[in-house]
Amino acid sequence: MERELEDLAASVAEALVSAMRSRDWDLMELRFRDCFARAGVRGGYARRLARDRRLMASGELTAAQIHSAWNRRLSPMFAELPDLAGELRELLPKLDLPESADRPAPAANAISGGTVANAVMAGSIGSVTIHQEAASPAASDxxxxxxxxxxxxxxxxxxxxxxxxxxxxxxxxxxxxxxxxxxxxxxxxxxxxxxxxxxxxxxxxxxxxxxxxxxxxxxxxxxxxxxxxxxxxxxxxxxxxxxxxxxxxxxxxxxxxxxxxxxxxxxxxxxxxxxxxxxxxxxxxxxxxxxxxxxxxxxxxxxxxxxxxxxxxxxxLARLATVDDPRLADAVRWRGFLGITQFLALGPDLWEEWRRAQRAGGRRLGYLLVRAAIDFARHGITEALPLEALVAVANEYEEHPEAGTEEAYVEALAWAASLRTGVAGLLVPGEEEETWRACGTLVADALRVPDFPAADQYVWWGMLDGARKHRPAEHDALLAAARADLRARAEAGDVDVMRILGEFAGRAGDMTDAKRWYGKVVELDRSNALTVGQDLVELGEYTEATRYLEMAAADGNRWAASALARLHFDRAERWLARATAQGDKKAAATLAHLRSGPRMGPDTVKE
Structure with missing residues (x-):
């Protein structure tokens, strides 16, 4: 078998050399290259064939040298790649090649650039020089x-x-x-x-x-x-x-x-x-x-x-996954309805247009709508949302303290959603009617940009309200993301963020964390005791709320004193009602007396 493969390598090498001398080299080369390709062979063999033919034509390599090089190259390949051996074995009988490379090549003398009446054609001519004017090279060369x-x-x-x-x-x-x-x-x-x-x-x-x-x-x-x-x-x-x-x-x-x-x-x-x-x-x-x-x-x-x-x-897509390039990974994850190449090509233009829209005289409301959609997506809400959810978040950005009119936002949406290059807009429609999300290229870029503006506590509130109303299944995950994102700012001493984290922890049912943050808020600024007490009342933490309301009332805050009295009034009514239901006559009399007087205001204690 080994001898057979060696003979095949020699025959193929001879055929290659003969093909390089042929006028039909282009077609011959194509057939050889197809054999290599069908056998799954890579490694620049097409370039080697072209190079060897060029070197043989220039005289830098002889036919024998090229034959020997390909013979040595092919022998071990055939042993490892039987498919290649089979392809070339099948090809050889189909080739109509010139005479064997072992035989002397026919004389190929040529005279160009003028007219000559007689010429001698021979295998070799020594010491004869014919001077003719060389033809000008073609411009295409x-x-x-x-x-x-x-x-x-x-x-x-x-x-x-x-x-x-x-x-x-x-x-x-x-x-x-x-x-x-x-x-x-x-x-x-x-x-x-x-x-x-x-x-x-x-x-x-x-x-x-x-x-x-x-x-x-x-x-x-x-x-x-x-x-x-x-x-x-x-x-x-x-x-x-x-x-x-x-x-x-x-x-x-x-x-x-x-x-x-x-x-x-x-x-x-x-x-x-x-x-x-x-x-x-x-x-x-x-x-x-x-x-x-x-x-x-x-x-x-x-x-x-x-x-x-x-x-x-x-x-x-499987081939793409083997390439280590984050841009390709982003295209797979965020492309949505776009093709891979559309995602890659469209991204820079969309990002630049959106970024420039924030400048004075630009499309500022459109910029803010798109930013809201980007913030939703990069924090986990990737499904499209109605315009009202985007507007609610857009109104929370510091750069835009005053909300635009409804008509202005509708116009901004039309601009943001218009197609660029016939492919996609900055905002793209969702599956539900009248819902929108940011084009995936913008989300991917925002996640890669190190200085993309962080969402502050008010933007988080807006996003959480939008999720609770329109994407309730994703609200809890967004709430967890908000708490994790804001924690570092709270640890750095931002009292406003601490209070928001207390509210978020309470919304998540984590009362231990809520009390911890509320305690830090009052510890750093005692004037927040009233607000913290009211928040804790809303969460049903009446004992903790009483402590903070008493603190604020002791500091002379009449609103705190009123809130504290109302809390005690409501709690007294609640417990008296329970005792009355259990047959306590004194409690019933006291409850009747309590209810006969003027009310202090709306109930603040949940039954």
Whole structure:
């Protein structure tokens, strides 16, 4: 078996060398690369093939050296990768290759740049020099290299980034990448127009970029035509180009170029000249130009098309999960109805527009509504809420001491919810009618920004009231988050926050913590005794309440004295009523006397 694999490696190496000498190298290379790809082999073998062929053509490596290198490389691979051995064993008989590399190559003398009446063709000629004027290199041979293409330079939108991050996260392969690569390889060999279509911000440009780099050699030449570029001289630039190289014309947003009447003719000429034209178009733009009587319909009818879906499959999401980049993790968690690429591309624009809306003369009410929705989401209420819940929180921000009118908030909502780039607004609709939540990109950014404004105790009150009314199932979790968030500020000595924490602890049923915070409030500022006493009455802690009300009354606070008397009055009535119900006649007489007099005010003691 080992001997058989060694023989196979030698045969494949010989076939590779012969293919490198063939005029049909592009097609041969494609077939070899497909074998490697189907067998799951990675590691830059396409680049090695292209490099070795170039070095053999320049004379830097001999055919024997290349044969030996590939023989040594393939032998151990076949032992470890039987699928690769099977693929190449099946391919060899199908190849129509030139004579074996072991035989002398036929003379390949050539004279160019002038007219010669007679020429001698021989295997070798010594010490003969023929001076001819060299032909001028084609302009296209000076185009940039495919290996130097960068996504940002092609128009891909930068994503949010923090210190140490690149402008874009790593490219994650889509399910159809291999299919697109096959189309590009065929078009690179035979010439043709390949149009990558998809919805807005679906990742068309990135997908096309990745497929191109996987389909042609890095030293292939590419012309990137920006919007408004005159394409009419492209055929002239390509005339006389290096026939051994691959030339690509890149047309992002092809619909912009189709506005020029000459473009369909240029596309037809380029494909006739065996040039790969790679373009992107939005789905609706492609349909508008392709069908009906549009002048570009004929040019598009011969194009190969590939659609990039906005939604990501489970397999694609699984691949994404293996990439260590927090921006991708945020996209998975917070994207909502957005596609991954839509989330990444839209985020920076939405954040910048929202941030700038707070300035004087901006959309201040809209800014506050969105901030309220962000605060709800980053503290756990991710479901959409009605406008009134957002307004209640927006009115609590210190930057906006006076509430806007109902009409002003309705107008602010319309601005915040309007679609940006046809994809999403700052606020997006919920499943329930007339409910709204912050776009997930804003929530993710707010959670990553270290100096995002913290919610104060009044904002927490507003959010808790909104949750209790509209999302009761999530109220307790939000209450726990509020207590945890405010604790540090209370420990630092903020008396107002201490009192709020006492109220929150009481709402949570944690009376031990409530009494602790209320005690600290009065300890730091005795003038709060009345307020603390009233809060404790509301919580049913009458003994503790009495202590604080007596303290305030002793300090001369008449309101405290009145509240204390009312508390005693109500408690006396309550207990006398209970004794009367149990048959105590003296209690009944006292209760009747008590009730015959004027009341002190509304009851403050719960029965």
């Amino acid at each position: 000076g185009w940039p290299l495919v290996g130097g293409l960068r996504r940002l330079g092609l128009g891909v939108r930068p994503t949010r980034r923090t210190v140490g991050q690149t402008a874009l996260p790593p490219y994650v392969a889509r399910d159809g990448d291999d299919e697109l690569s096959v189309l590009l390889r065929q078009a690179a060999h035979y010439g043709g127009l390949v149009v990558v279509t998809g919805g807005p911000l679906s990742g068309k440009t990135s997908t096309a970029w990745a497929a191109l780099r996987a389909s042609v050699a890095e030293d292939s030449r590419v012309f990137v035509a920006g919007g408004g570029t005159d394409l009419r001289d492209l055929p002239d630039q390509l005339r006389g180009r290096d026939s051994e190289g691959t030339h690509v014309v890149w047309l992002d947003d092809l619909e912009d170029h189709l506005a020029e009447p000459s473009t369909p003719g240029v596309l037809a000429q380029l494909t006739h000249d065996r040039v790969l034209v790679l373009a992107t178009m939005r789905d609706e733009a492609y349909d508008r130009h392709r069908f009906g009587r549009h002048p570009a319909a004929r040019a598009l009818s011969v194009a190969q098309t590939f659609e990039v879906p906005t939604e990501w499959s489970e397999a694609e």
